[in-house]
Amino acid sequence: EIVLTQSPATLxxxxxxxxxxxxxxxxxxxIYLNWYQQRPGQAPRLLIYDASDRATGIPxxxxxxxxxxxxxxTISSLEPEDFAIYHCQQRSKWPHAFGxxxxxxxx
Amino acid sequence: xxxLVESGGGLVQPGGSLRLSCAASGDTxxxxxxxxxxxAPGKGLEWVAHITSSGDxxxxxxxxxxxxxVSRDNAKNSLYLxxxxxxxxxxxxxxxxxxxxxxxxxxxxxxxxxVSS
Numbered sequence: 001e002i003v004l005t006q007s008p009a010t011l012x013x014x015x016x017x018x019x020x021x022x023x024x025x026x027x028x029x030x031i032y033l034n035w036y037q038q039r040p041g042q043a044p045r046l047l048i049y050d051a052s053d054r055a056t057g058i059p060x061x062x063x064x065x066x067x068x069x070x071x072x073x074t075i076s077s078l079e080p081e082d083f084a085i086y087h088c089q090q091r092s093k094w095p096h097a098f099g100x101x102x103x104x105x106x107x
Numbered sequence: 108x109x110x111l112v113e114s115g116g117g118l119v120q121p122g123g124s125l126r127l128s129c130a131a132s133g134d135t136x137x138x139x140x141x142x143x144x145x146x147a148p149g150k151g152l153e154w155v156a157h158i159t160s161s162g163d164x165x166x167x168x169x170x171x172x173x174x175x176x177v178s179r180d181n182a183k184n185s186l187y188l189x190x191x192x193x194x195x196x197x198x199x200x201x202x203x204x205x206x207x208x209x210x211x212x213x214x215x216x217x218x219x220x221x222v223s224s
Contacts, residue, residue, distance in 0.1 A: 006151075032209065034209075034210055036152075036211070043202060043214035043215060043217055044152065044202075044211070046210065046211060046212055049210050087151060087152055089152070089211070092209075094166065095154050095166075096154055096209050097154065098144075098152040098153065098154070099151060100151040101151045101152075
C-alpha cells in the first residue's frame with residue numbers, strides 16, 4: 001500500500017507570500033498525483049491532477065510539479081481565500097490513498 | 108454540473124448501525140462511479156468505498172470491509188452507505204464524490220458520523 005507524506009503539517013504565511021507544499025510517496029507513482037484544497041467548513045475541491053494539470057476554473061497562481069516520489073504544489077502569491085488545508089492523493093495503485101494534509105494559515 | 112448532498116449522519120453507540128445517503132442533482136448519477144471518503148476530526152482524508160456506475164463492482168478499504176456496504180439506486184438518483192458494527196474510530200465526516208480514473212471531481216458537503224456511548 002502506497003503511503004503519502006505531506007510536509008510541513010502547517011505553513012504560516014502572509015497574503016502575497018509564495019507557498020511551497022510537499023508530498024512524498026513511499027514508492028514511485030509516476031505522475032499520478034492529485035491535489036485538493038479544503039477551505040474551512042467546506043468539502044475538498046480538485047486543484048491539480050496528474051501532478052501538474054490544473055482542474056477547470058483553477059487560477060494560474062496554483063501550479064504542481066514532480067514525478068516518481070516527490071511532488072510540489074506551489075501557490076505563487078497567496079490570496080485570502082487560499083488559506084486552507086491542501087491534500088495530496090495518488091491514483092497509481094489501489095487504494096488511492098491521501099496524504100495527511102498541509103494547513104496553510106495566516107501568519 | 109452534478110451536485111451531491113449527503114445525509115443520514117448522527118450520533119450512534121458503538122456496535123450500532125447507520126445508513127448514509129448521497130443524493131444527486133444537476134445530472135444523472137448513473138453516469139458516475141462514486142467514492143465514499145471520510146475525515147476523522149483533525150485528520151486527513153481516507154478512502155472508504157467505491158462503486159462503479161452500474162453497481163457491478165464494489166471495493167472497500169480494509170478498515171471497513173465486512174462492516175460497510177455501498178449500494179446505489181440509479182432510478183432514485185441516489186446511493187447509500189450502510190454502516191454496521193460501528194466503532195469509535197469510524198467517527199468523522201463522510202463525503203461522497205464522483206470518481207473517474209482515480210480522480211475525485213465533485214464532492215458533497217459531507218455528513219458527520221459520531222460513534223460514542
